[in-house]
Amino acid sequence: MSNKLAVIAIGGNSLIKDKKHKTVEDQYRAAGETCKHIVDLMQEGWNVAIGHGNGPQVGFILRRSELAAHELHEVPLDVCGADTQGAIGYALQQNLRNEFRRLGMDKRAVTVVTQVEVSADDPAFKNPTKPIGSFMDEETALRRKERDGWDVVEDAGRGWRRVVASPLPKRIVEEDAVKTLIDAGMVVITVGGGGIPVVADENGDLKGVAAVIDKDFASSLLATRIGADVFIISTAVEKVALNFGKPNEKWLDRMTLAEAKQYLAEGIHFAKGSMAPKIQAVINFLEAGGEKAIITNPENLGRAVRGETGTHIVK
16 A cells, blocks of 8 residues: 555546536546546555545536426435535546556545535625526525525626535544545545535534535545645646736746745735635645645646646645
């Protein structure tokens, strides 16, 4: 078994390449490409745990649920999370298994349907901001608000949408199982979509809630809890840039923790819905005791751990 452990958080581009390739088969092929890059990294002597996004896939389930509501019960958001963890995990673990077999590697991959505990008192529940599901007209939105207790907002003249909270992850419920599998040499796919958000009642019993946990935050917590040597965020760009998309754009090979905190605080370099949460997730990992993080794109995972590319963030 490898003595080097990486946690890799893979983004949406690892599963859906573009708007024309969204089918299950398209997603399976995209997952296969990403798995080849992960195995490239593993051939450098690393074992890995994998977190992943699930936003579009949850959206697909919700839309199907809406269209079938006249005949079938709707699917709660926490169950959508569980469904996507299973389906995406299946695609990843099968592709990994096939790649291991092709290369003659004695490795196994397994998916853990993972609950992540959040606080019922998290301020995010008082200010839901994460849009989910389809656009609605005002009448439908207000009816769902009254009947189902939804929070709804008007979205820039495009229609109304449901919004839910995005609370911070506090505890990975299946952490011990994940650790046991990693210690056995397994590649573990876990905290999919940020994990299924659950809250504990006064007796300690868990219950799913309608919320969305940021997958990079959950993967950062995972990396901390299992003692990862490196936390890797796989995204759409090879490196992080200051002033992204502007004439004075500057690509970064390296950042210190202090620099990352400074750039994030300046509020002009990293988009709130894109790179900013990734930088914050890296900061969380390093402040909790982690030594190194890397941000790069899937096709450069192997090169990045060799120090040839990517943005490396260190203390």
